Amino acid sequence: MQGVKVDLYDAMPSVGRKFLVAGRGGLNLTHGEPMETFRTRYRGPEMPEDCWVDWLTDFSPQEIRNWASGLGIETFQASSGRVYPKEMKAAPLLRRWVDRLRGLQVRFHMLHRLCKIEHDPLLRLHFKKNAGKDSAENMLDLFYVDSPDAVILALGGASWPITGSNGAWTSLLDHLGVNVPPLVAANCGWELDWPADLLDKIEGLPLKNCRASADGEYASGELMITRYGLEGGIIYTLGAALRRMQEPVIEIDLKPSAEIPELLRKMESVKRNLIAESRTRWRLSEQAHALLAWQAEMRGIEDPAHLAELVKHFPLSLRGPRPIAEAISSAGGIAWRDLTKSLSLQGAPAIFFAGEMIDWEAPTGGYLIQGCFATGRRAARSAMDYLRQKGLY
């Protein structure tokens, strides 16, 4: 039987640039938690129920580890459950991956930016060559691929556009009638206006072991106080909830280890300097206490009950997310209603999609790369099935 010829086009001079950027944090490839929880990490408007169970079964977290191991890169699971290459680097894995693909006769065409897709009556892909360079616009820069048997698009989201995934593809799909909810920043910091004198005391400090909520969703972990607002696992996890709110507010439990009756008991003998006393009696970190004091003084709180209420439900109004260019990932993308279960485009069975360009999002923790690989495996298998059905393979 004849093999499949694969041509890989990318706008950048080399592939996998965002993968390399992910390597700066050690390359969190996947997560070791049980599948019942794992699959709940993925969300997206109108996402078909249980699709992730299917895809994560097809390409499981263990399979990512096996794949890396097959390329000579061993992985380990940290105590957090996150899985990394032992070397905590992306470059060796990417290099071996590309070498393997070259060995399998995959042809790489770098500096080819896809700029138009025609699919009726014939599929034609239009590329602009050297688009990554400052090239003059002339006919020599244009390049077509006529009637490919199948196409898998994995053009990424819109975060870190310097890596090549700038989200400009959304306009290519407009004229195909594809619904593309806007790409917005996910897994990113949020901005707020700190008073200058407060910021002097707390900038760069973490709020550790806290719990927070937004629009009925909860997250635990760490928040980092930055000049412009907040960063850290909690705010990333609550991003989707915050985006739903007209006036986004995060409510932080600055003392999750104690409930209000216990906090009140610890303040029973306090007659004066209530706010100052709360620091030691409630064992608050310097930064948690600075936040509490700021709001308590502003609100003129003078009794333990109100102060305890504030420490357990500390609200911060947020201005909005940080720019998408800084985000770890993006939400939005090809709408689920335009995709079939095999990840092909409704009405265009030879065009398949994978990765972050589809309208799903997931928290940090390895779920993003795992999601990209799992949808990539499904799109590739579906494309092979399609070729088989057409007698092309």
Ligand SMILES: Cc1cc2nc3c(=O)[nH]c(=O)nc-3n(C[C@H](O)[C@H](O)[C@H](O)COP(=O)(O)OP(=O)(O)OC[C@H]3O[C@@H](n4cnc5c(N)ncnc54)[C@H](O)[C@@H]3O)c2cc1C
């Ligand atoms: C700082 C940072 C750290 C991260 N760390 C982690 C982590 O530790 N673990 C994790 O799971 N995830 C992490 N991620 C997220 C993860 O890297 C992405 O979710 C993943 O790379 C997305 O893969 P993708 O294939 O969908 O798109 P991308 O990796 O973005 O690839 C898209 C490709 O398409 C090309 N392209 C775009 N438009 C065109 C066009 N018109 N024509 C031709 N080519 C085009 C781009 O050049 C690019 O090569 C991190 C992301 C960032 C920014």
